Amino acid sequence: MPMYAKLLLSLLLLGVLQQPVDPWTPAQLMEPADLAARIKNGTAPLLICVGPSGLITGSVETGPVHEAAHLDSLKKLLASVDRNREVVIYCGCCPFVHCPNVRPAFNLLVSMHFTHARLLDLAHNIKTDWLDHGYPVKQEGAHAK
Numbered sequence: 001m002p003m004y005a006k007l008l009l010s011l012l013l014l015g016v017l018q019q020p021v022d023p024w025t026p027a028q029l030m031e032p033a034d035l036a037a038r039i040k041n042g043t044a045p046l047l048i049c050v051g052p053s054g055l056i057t058g059s060v061e062t063g064p065v066h067e068a069a070h071l072d073s074l075k076k077l078l079a080s081v082d083r084n085r086e087v088v089i090y091c092g093c094c095p096f097v098h099c100p101n102v103r104p105a106f107n108l109l110v111s112m113h114f115t116h117a118r119l120l121d122l123a124h125n126i127k128t129d130w131l132d133h134g135y136p137v138k139q140e141g142a143h144a145k
Helices: 005-018 032-042 066-078 102-109
Strands: 046-049 086-092 116-120
Touching: 066 102, 086 102, 102 116
Parallel strands: 046 086, 086 116
Antiparallel strands: none
């Protein structure tokens, strides 16, 4: 095998090996349309924004949990929550593959034994997967930073 082919193969393998492992299963993803409908009919789960901006109606913000202080805030928030309650987290800052927030947050839910842990399926970002569809958002100034 030529040297450049070996180098290319090595780089490809390195890229594959560096892909983050998703701690959620496909069944644990919640479709945005489903959450929007539940918000509108008053049956929304506990919804937590683990990223930089909690835009979705009814969500609680912890801040970007890739920072230790915000991960601690999430842990404190979840400490008094019933482990059987449905909890949905979201970020939406970027595609899941690059997001620094959803994996630590979801791993925390799993480690705290939440039986109905879910991740809002914002595979692209919050603009593309939520805002562009006209789904419910907080009123301007209604959410703390």
